[in-house]
């Protein structure tokens with residue numbers, strides 16, 4: 001019996017003519033796993049990935065409730081075949097053969113907490129999941145969502161180094177929500193459709209390490225110093241704004257699932273060989289003296305094909321960068337030390 005907890009009918013009922021069939025004529029797609037798929041982010045992300053035509057197989061793994069989420073999602077008449085996996089004994093089957101693994105597993109913040117307050121629980125979760133990836137799908141692209149991203153990405157890198165499978169081109173911290181928020185808030189201030197706005201956000205994914213480059217907004221525009229202060233603070237504190245509004249019931253899940261699905265789609269289009277796929281992401285980097293940094297990257301068949309230069313920063317952004325680097329260095333070191 002297949003370890004999958006969904007589609008028992010596929011295995012057990014002779015009435016069905018196909019096992020795990022895709023629609024006739026469907027293009028071959030990619031195999032994607034979501035680890036933490038029953039969570040606040042995991043569920044809507046599973047829904048969005050089931051709707052992505054580039055996905056042929058979707059594995060949903062969690063330590064709780066994976067069968068229910070899988071049964072539910074599997075009834076959507078879209079192309080991807082969905083299989084569920086519950087608990088540590090099924091982790092390896094969840095990961096075998098995957099092209100892309102997305103990790104939203106871990107605890108979220110409550111009001112009054114920083115992302116770094118999640119380190120003690122989430123560091124161990126990310127370590128265990130990355131050990132599984134190193135063993136079962138060492139060539140997969142990995143998208144890390146679990147906080148604190150500034151530390152969990154270095155943790156993942158150290159786990160892969162230990163296992164001898166590390167390829168910095170395939171490990172990406174998801175900072176897309178910062179860009180999504182920046183585009184929305186800038187669109188509001190300028191009276192533009194947020195879909196037409198593109199704000200590069202560099203640095204990391206926590207407080208002052210989130211650095212929107214308002215001098216590089218596309219379409220080109222200018223802001224008053226008051227607008228710059230308002231926008232920078234709103235973008236840096238977007239996560240806290242949601243945590244406080246949810247008042248103890250978690251952090252951003254729906255906007256995050258949207259952002260993660262957007263980023264995963266960009267990774268898959270890159271794998272397919274599409275040209276000119278540029279996204280901001282927190283990755284192993286040499287654009288600053290720090291070993292990890294978020295900036296624009298070009299995605300391709302091997303994952304990260306190129307890390308783009310930061311471009312010209314104004315004085316406000318240069319001073320923000322210096323403050324961000326100090327905090328980032330500590331978060332990176334904390335992650336590295338956790339594994340070493």
Ligand code: NAD
Nearest residue numbers: 036038039040041063104105106107108145146147177256
């Ligand atoms: P949640 O508690 O709703 O869901 C987390 C899920 O992870 C749960 O279903 C839980 O069972 C599962 N899980 C726990 N341990 C696991 C393990 N060892 N293996 C597999 N699954 C496991 O939390 P959420 O709101 O979905 O947030 C998840 C994480 O994403 C948090 O750390 C949060 O801070 C982070 N987050 C990151 C961003 C970002 O921009 N990168 C944005 C929002 C949230």
Ligand code: LMR
Nearest residue numbers: 109147238239240251252
């Ligand atoms: C976010 O930016 O919404 C996430 O990192 C979750 C959080 O804790 O703020």
